[in-house]
Amino acid sequence: MANKQPHPWTAEQALERLKEGNARFVNGEAHFPTVQKEVLADLTQGQQPYATILGCSDSRVPPEVIFDAHLGELFVIRVAGNVLGNSILGTLQYAGSHLKTPLFVVMGHEGCGAVQAALASRFEGASHKSRIEVLLENILPALDGVDPGLAPGPMLSSAVEANVRWTVRQLRETPEVKAAVAGGTRMQLVGAIYELETGRVRFLD
Numbered sequence: 001m002a003n004k005q006p007h008p009w010t011a012e013q014a015l016e017r018l019k020e021g022n023a024r025f026v027n028g029e030a031h032f033p034t035v036q037k038e039v040l041a042d043l044t045q046g047q048q049p050y051a052t053i054l055g056c057s058d059s060r061v062p063p064e065v066i067f068d069a070h071l072g073e074l075f076v077i078r079v080a081g082n083v084l085g086n087s088i089l090g091t092l093q094y095a096g097s098h099l100k101t102p103l104f105v106v107m108g109h110e111g112c113g114a115v116q117a118a119l120a121s122r123f124e125g126a127s128h129k130s131r132i133e134v135l136l137e138n139i140l141p142a143l144d145g146v147d148p149g150l151a152p153g154p155m156l157s158s159a160v161e162a163n164v165r166w167t168v169r170q171l172r173e174t175p176e177v178k179a180a181v182a183g184g185t186r187m188q189l190v191g192a193i194y195e196l197e198t199g200r201v202r203f204l205d
């Protein structure tokens with residue numbers, strides 16, 4: 001199943017494509033979801049997505065829509081709070097080793113309920129159902145640098161960004177990413193925040 005060749009796109013081209021798609025979406029010029037029979041026929045031959053997106057399950061942030069991307073373009077993982085876990089790491093490993101997507105994006109979003117719940121656990125001693133607690137444990141370490149004196153809105157924004165950066169940092173520590181960096185591959189890993197009000201995706205440095 002593995003593609004033997006490196007992906008034909010560079011990470012820079014993939015990132016540019018995402019930015020252009022998001023601009024179409026924001027400007028009301030999206031192409032999706034028109035699907036032609038020829039496209040479907042092509043896709044029966046396999047997939048070669050140019051980007052892997054780890055995003056939140058929130059109904060307001062579907063990556064294909066936000067980036068105006070077609071079937072076969074994005075390899076998407078969605079989990080509340082865009083956190084890591086074994087199944088997610090396995091899916092990312094598949095994307096890297098088999099699909100060879102040149103670009104990996106960890107995308108959080110404003111108003112994230114999972115991050116909000118983690119903030120409530122951390123600063124207000126809130127408790128949640130057991131499996132939700134397990135999920136939130138993945139977010140809590142991200143909140144170390146969040147200023148507890150902030151007003152609720154800015155605090156959530158700050159926590160959302162910290163959570164994306166935390167996930168990116170953890171991924172950078174994986175053997176696969178370290179090897180990719182050491183080997184000088186063209187793979188890129190970036191963080192991003194989706195802005196609910198504007199529809200814009202802000203890519204982090």
Ligand SMILES: [Zn+2]
Nearest residue numbers: 056058112113
């Ligand atoms: Zn969310």
